[in-house]
Amino acid sequence: MDFDANIAELQSRLRQHREILETEEAAKTTLVLPFLRALGFDVFNPAEVKPEFTCDVGTRKGEKVDYALCVGGEVTVLVECKSASSDLSIKHASQLFRYFAATNARVSLLTNGVTYKFFTDSDKANMMDEAPFFTFNLDDYRKSDIRNLAAFQKSEFDVDRIVAQAGTLKLQSQVLAELKKEFAEPSEEFVRVIAARLHDGMLTKPVRDKYQAAITQAIGALIRQGIDERLQNAMKRNDEPEPSDEPAPDGNSIETTQVEIDGFNIIRAICAKVVTPDRIVIRDAKSYCAVLLDDNNRRTIARMHFNSPTARYLGVFTGKDEERRPVSGPVDIYQHADALLARINELESGS
Structure with missing residues (x-):
């Protein structure tokens, strides 16, 4: 391991x-x-x-x-x-x-x-x-x-x-600690740096107060925007599962980890009971790692959502519906062998 x-x-x-x-x-x-x-x-x-x-x-x-x-x-x-x-x-x-x-x-x-x-x-x-x-x-x-x-x-x-x-x-x-303090309550020095780039004229106290309030609000907006984008991307992935099976065009931002390789080998060993191992293929994507039958992204056997070390899931399928089951690591995949074998039978029967 x-x-x-x-x-x-x-x-x-x-x-x-x-x-x-x-x-x-x-x-x-x-x-x-x-x-x-x-x-x-x-x-x-x-x-x-x-x-x-x-x-x-x-x-x-x-x-x-x-x-x-x-x-x-x-x-x-x-x-x-x-x-x-x-x-x-x-x-x-x-x-x-x-x-x-x-x-x-x-x-x-x-x-x-x-x-x-x-x-x-x-x-x-x-x-x-x-x-x-x-x-x-x-x-x-x-x-x-x-x-x-x-x-x-x-x-x-x-x-x-x-x-x-x-x-x-x-x-x-x-x-990082200093940045957190600046984000929570911008210092006068930080306000001066930003205001000097945007304001012509004297930097009076009312002007400083205005910029301090604007900076605080802007930082909050940036943080919320980042969170919103992550949530939207996550929802988009859930709503459109098929296209996201494709790897990223550049191929450089995807790293197939050893944990994913271990998980793939376990899935292949389980499914080899009913199909030949060479038909079972791994295809990595940005948000998860897919295991496919016949290297066909419309014949997904399972997905490994292993990018987060603190919350890992095995995605098992019935039709186009994915059920995410929590696992602590690759070895736990053996507990879901019945679901994987049922998926292979479903794909082979053409249902």
Whole structure:
């Protein structure tokens, strides 16, 4: 199973068992250790994942962090865990601060199994930053989050690259925070920049107030317009299913992911019970990935709506009607084998 699918499966586990994850140990065994395993660390090898890692710091003896991750025999990442119900704050990271300075680790991780906060020393060498440079929310993440998280895989782990990237991510988050403030309440400096481009004459207080109100309204309108366009595109796709089976003309904006390939192989294996496998073809589109019989977009067997890692669906068909069924990943497709086989029989009978 690929990295994306492992994380998606872990998300499904979180949502299934969230209500009973009451203790720190429950968060560790149910979420944190599988998360580290998804990153490629052998959680059963104490030379690679050191539990209850001890490092005496000054007069403090016998203090421990939950795990130390080793790459190339060196302690590289320190991990401190809390219960899944804990709201993570900097006060939970006191041991990480002390251990960070006393070991060769350049990265530390504070987590409750749901949220994973990654820290480094981008502000001052050998001193852990007070703010994380990257936060991954297992319950709500985007494809860009998965790409950033992939850098922490053992096979990809390069501490110098991670620390360098940390500075970029931290700067991006700071810029985003400032933009959010400007969008919510444009500052006088921002108003002056815009007004200077549009207004001739003195920038009096009444003029500034007018532009500030106009900028706030314009930003709100832009956001609403973007949301409206997405909704309209989504409704258009639902209303006109057949034409949207065709791939984009340029062919460059479509990426067939490993998760979609895995799903296609499962669908083909199921349908191979009644038709030869070479008749079952994958055809990717912008919003979903179609599986067709005889490479005919009017003979759709199923659609994989896997573009969102947080809400995946398998589209099964009866006639021209599509029913979207939630799945956590490709393996769940096996649960819908009867619907897929019924669709093949329907297409073969010409109904």
